[in-house]
Amino acid sequence: MRRIVLASLGLVISLLSTAILRxxxxxxxxxxxxxxxxxxxxxxxxxxxxxxERYFRITLRNNQSTISTIFTNxxxxxxxxxxxxxxxxxQVDAPDESFESISRQVALGRGLMIDLNLQLREKxxxxxxxxxxxVVSAAELRQVIPPAAKKxxxxxxxxxxxxxxxxxxxxxxxxxxxxxxxxxxxxxxxxQFLKMKQLDEAENHFELVLQQDPKNxxxxxxxxxxxxERKDYLDAITQLNQAIVxxxxxxxxxxxxxxxxxxxxxxxxxxxxxxxxxLMGGSECVAAHxxxxxxxxxxxxxxxxARSVHAYLQEAPKGEYVKEAQALQQQLTSKKN
Numbered sequence: 001m002r003r004i005v006l007a008s009l010g011l012v013i014s015l016l017s018t019a020i021l022r023x024x025x026x027x028x029x030x031x032x033x034x035x036x037x038x039x040x041x042x043x044x045x046x047x048x049x050x051x052x053e054r055y056f057r058i059t060l061r062n063n064q065s066t067i068s069t070i071f072t073n074x075x076x077x078x079x080x081x082x083x084x085x086x087x088x089x090x091q092v093d094a095p096d097e098s099f100e101s102i103s104r105q106v107a108l109g110r111g112l113m114i115d116l117n118l119q120l121r122e123k124x125x126x127x128x129x130x131x132x133x134x135v136v137s138a139a140e141l142r143q144v145i146p147p148a149a150k151k152x153x154x155x156x157x158x159x160x161x162x163x164x165x166x167x168x169x170x171x172x173x174x175x176x177x178x179x180x181x182x183x184x185x186x187x188x189x190x191x192q193f194l195k196m197k198q199l200d201e202a203e204n205h206f207e208l209v210l211q212q213d214p215k216n217x218x219x220x221x222x223x224x225x226x227x228x229e230r231k232d233y234l235d236a237i238t239q240l241n242q243a244i245v246x247x248x249x250x251x252x253x254x255x256x257x258x259x260x261x262x263x264x265x266x267x268x269x270x271x272x273x274x275x276x277x278x279l280m281g282g283s284e285c286v287a288a289h290x291x292x293x294x295x296x297x298x299x300x301x302x303x304x305x306a307r308s309v310h311a312y313l314q315e316a317p318k319g320e321y322v323k324e325a326q327a328l329q330q331q332l333t334s335k336k337n
Contacts (some may be wrong), residue, residue, distance in 0.1 A: 001017045002017060004008040007213075012078060017234060021133065021319075023307075023336055024026060030089070031080055031219065032203075033174070035323075036082050036083065036084045036109045037082065037110070037153075038082075038083040038084065038085060038109065038111055038112050038114075038239060039079065039080065039081050039083065039108060039112075039113040039114070040060070040079070040080045040083060040090060040106055040109045040113075040116065040151050041077075041078065041079040041080070041113065041114070041115055041116070042074050042077070042078060042079075042089065042090070042091050042106065042115060042117060042118060042176045042249075043072075043075070043077045043078075043116075043118070043330070044056045044058075044072055044076035044114030044119075044120065045118070045119050045120065045209075046119075046120055047151060048129055049253065051124065052092065055071050055072055055073075055074065056071065056072045056076060056078075056092050056093065056094060057069060057070075057071055057092070057093045058070050058071065058072060058078045058090065058092055058093075058270070059090070059091045060080050060088055060089075060090055060091075060092070060093070060288045061088065061089050061091070062086055062087065062088055062089070062126050064085065064331060067080075067088070068080060081175045081189045083108060083242045084108075084110075085108055085109050085110045085112075086107075086108060086192045087106070087107050087108070088105070088106045088108055088292075089103050089104070089105050089106070090103060090106060090118070091103040092120070092122065100116055100120070100121045102119075102120065104116055104118060104282075105282045106279070106280075107278065107279050108279070109279065112279065112294045114280065115248065116249060116280075117247070117249035117250075126266055127224070127261075128278050129246075130326075137183070137213055137215060137216045137217065137218075139213035139215075139216065140183045140213070140216075143181065143182070143183065145179060145182060146179050148178050149174075149175045149176075149178040149179040149182055149185065151161050151170070152174040152175035152178065153171070153175040153182065153184065153185045153188075153329065155171040155283065156168045156169075156170075156171030156172040156175065156185070156188065157188075159171065160188070160192075163317060165192050165196060166192075166196075168188075168192050169189055169192035169193070170195075171187035172185045172188050172192065173271050175187060176189065181212065183209050183212060183213055183216065183219075183263060186205050186208055186209050186302070187204055187205065187206065187216065187218045187219050187222065190202045190204075190205030190209070190219070191218075191222055192224075193205065194222060194225060194229070198230065199226055199229055199230060202227075203221070203223065203226050204224045206220075206222050206226065207223075210223070215246050215247075217243055217247045217250065218288040219241050220238075220239060220243040220246060221240065221243040221250070221252070221253055222258075223239045224236050224239035224240035224243060224253070225258060225264060227239055227257060227260075227265075228256060228259065228260055229304060231263070233260045233263045233264040234263075235317050236256075236260040237257065237261065237264065237269075240253055240256055240257040240260060241257065244257065245250070249280075250282030251276070251280035251282075251284060252277075252281065252284060252285060253273065253275045254273045254274075254275035254280060254281070254285070255273075255279040255281065255285045255288050256285060257269075257273045258270045258271075258272075258273035258274035258276075258277055258288065259274075261273060261292055262274075262291055263296060267295050267298055267299065270291070270295050271292065274288040274291050274292045274295065275292070278292070279315055285313065286315045286316045286319060286321065287312070287316070287320060287321060289308045289309070289311040289312035289315065289316075290308070290319075290321045290325050292304075292311065293305045293306075293308035293328055294308040294328075296308060297328070297332075302332055302335060304326070305332060306329070306332045306336075309328050309329050310329070311326050312325050313329065314326050
């Protein structure tokens, strides 16, 4: 029996040795990382941000054709596996006429996993409100809003979309005068004060929201923006990280976290978060290209800096940082010459 065991062990060792030798003989071109290992996954949620407890059709396509059509599970979750790097569009269609079809563009890198939240929109929502992405928390949804307060809030939202900050603030003030616990109105009033650089007023309203609803993404995110405005970047990083814990699918939080890292001198953290903002946010986070150019300039990588600043100017010719981006582009051109 012992001889049989030893003979079997010898055979196993011999086979392993042969396999190792064969693996060493594989041509280098077959040793490269798998180029089809990226994943797009996500969930479909109702306008209230609650899980969509029904089935939705999800279509994945690129610039050339439709790649795949699948259905979500009963919780609204879906996943596309074994994807190569490239730009994709993910579209969700409801099984009835209650909701609009929505789509999201995704720039997918090799081996990456992108997590999407596709929030449905009801077809009867007024056009003036469709462009305002408000994340509704569970606490907000439980509130019974008096009709008069809701009317003032809706008017405020219309002025937000028109860019009239003062009129929007006035209507939000009226809404919380009628119903002081109105979380959405108080948060959006704080947002108007933030735009007007009245930071103490803005911070006060966000704090009041968070006292009632500690997991309110909007208020936590806006608190991070207050810290950025105060140049308190370390606390901004803390606030923005907490917002991401509440909802990791919001790319704008990644954008501002990257900016806070950049301003605090953490270039690795800045690059990581800004790249996530680019991949997840598309046009919503186009400013990430400009800030990535700043990151690359700080390390002397003029080639990548030039690419990023060019991407920003291409995608946002009238963007917030156009003058700074053009100056940076001129600086890079003069260095090249």
